[in-house]
Amino acid sequence: MIKKIDHIAIAVQNLESALETFRNVLGCAREAIRIEEVPSENVRVAFISIGETKIELLEPMSNESAIAKFLAKNGDGMHHIAFETDDIEKETERLRSVNINPLGLPKEGAGGKKIMFLHPKETNRVLLEFAQKQH
């Protein structure tokens, strides 16, 4: 079951610069920020916690990154919305039962969470992610 919006993701050329901007905009403390590298996705990620949800800033670690391709085409900007689910496998079955086919199988995302994506062509040109709630 989908519990909430886990994060809203923004693709950025420069993580430190974007982080400074969003820290100023949100007035958030350093403790609200977590930065990590996710080699499997070729991205460096900064999460800014805001109450129950997060802003996710994504910087490519290489030109092979999906984020690099997005930035080359669009520049910095909104990238995806991620929903938290309590069971990503059940969510995958439910989606398939309504003829929405996830992009590949659930894979490891930031913080070791299992994640999967839907192709934007199936969801009004908005990239959607599902992230497994961690118990």
Ligand SMILES: CC[C@H](C(=O)O)C(=O)SCCNC(=O)CCNC(=O)[C@H](O)C(C)(C)COP(=O)(O)OP(=O)(O)OC[C@H]1O[C@@H](n2cnc3c(N)ncnc32)[C@H](O)[C@@H]1OP(=O)(O)O
């Ligand atoms: C670190 C983990 C972290 C986490 O939360 O845990 C992450 O969120 S990782 C984030 C990076 N990883 C991904 O985004 C994986 C899912 N994305 C993909 O598989 C691809 O980016 C895909 C399939 C969405 C697009 O890849 P493709 O190689 O097909 O790129 P194209 O530029 O040819 O795009 C095809 C078509 O889709 C439109 N598009 C691409 N990206 C987006 C987007 N973010 N939002 C909306 N639309 C998007 C693109 O404009 C093309 O549309 P068209 O009308 O054909 O021009």
Ligand SMILES: [Co+2]
């Ligand atoms: Co994400």
